[in-house]
Amino acid sequence: MSDIQNEIAIKVKGIKKHFIVGGREIPILHGVDFEIKKGEFVLLVGPSGCGKSTLLHIIYGLEAPTEGTVDIGGEDEWSHTKNWRANFRNDNIGFIPQQPFWIKSLTVIENIAIPAVIAGKTFHEGIQIAAKLIELVGMSEWSNHRPYDLSGGQQQRVALARSLLLDPKFVIADEPTGNLDQKAGEQLMELLQNISQQFQITILMVTHNMDQYKFGTRIIQMVDGKITSDAANKHNYRAMKAEINLTKNEKQ
Template sequence: MSLISVQGVRKVYRVDRERIVALGGVSLAIEEGEICCILGTSGSGKSTLLNIMAGLEKPSRGKIVIAGSDVTGFSEKQWALFRQKNIGFVFQSYNLLPTLTALENVAMPLVFRGTGKGKRMQEATKMLKAVGLGTRMSHKPTQMSGGQQQRVGIARAFVSHPKIIFADEPTGNLDSKTSREVMGIMVGLARRYHETLIVVTHDREIARFGDRLIEIHDGLVRYDSRLAPQPAGGAANEEERKAQA
């Protein structure tokens, strides 16, 4: 059984009297441990597809099954509990809490899981070292570069070891060199922990980091293919060695 099954999903928005079809009937299956990049231009429907798979939007028609659960009709409360246990997010704009340190930001998902403070700090420390920020744990977001903030965001997404990581344009605010480093870190962690990573991007170079490339055009899947594995995690491992030196 696939980890995620998207079955005939349509999404139609109504703007005044106009009907805008964001997704025109998408069906696909994503396997456990797969690194999947969804590529498309602005307005193609790629972010809408991610939001529906993550329960942030409801489909107009169709069905979503995740880890054997039909989540299509979940209430907001059911989705909140499901995401807490199964899903992590990496955002384009980082979404870090400005008053908290890197360590406190990374530990936050574990608070909602009821993890004790000592264990939270231990796990957050381990994950920050894994993304090469072992010497930046006490820094607040305003004291870090965009690339460093995104590494904190990645550590936060992975710290509770969810089944699925959704990343919506995670390199959209970064330069090309930092973008490659950030993707290498995410892919490396996903492989290390055998977690499913789904990345939405408009950048074809970023999309090449996946095991699988899905292209969305005008709300439909136009291309779906396996890719040759790319080296990943090197930047993270190098930074981790420096931090621990």
């Protein structure tokens, strides 16, 4: 792969989507175009029902677009078979859903190991990789608990570890802080931010929470299935961080 191709991580072109409900065609996305560069932390924002999640599912390879293409790492995702996309997701894309969903009968660390198990590794091999990631998200002591015993914030940290297991090029997150309180949400976002910077992972995240805008390097705004604005974040993380430190100092 050339450097230029490397540079553009995700290329969404002319995506349209409509659902047929009771014989009626309901349009959701009216032609969406954007490119995401490697290492970007993109926030996809907009009101409920504007098509953010649908767009995310199309990019993640779960929901077929009515029109348009999604090019990830040089591959036109929707020109391949379902099994190919399943393999591709497993290999390249980490996923953090709004509610993490666990295999109830498995422990926390076994759940983190699941993407490796799906990839054909044994649980033992998967757990060895998972052990490093659970440490990274600071959840080591909960390894052998059942995931549903954990708090919402803890569960999302574990979900983050699960999404990073197979060293993905991209992470797609669908309102991962949607069910968390302010503090837990903030902590998760910081963790995501650090990991994104540390491992140069491209992140595309849907969020409602304006407080979290500061974590993104770029914000794409959607209204009624169209992009209304797409710009680099003026209040980027470093600036915000400096501001936070300032506030903290003031308080002290």
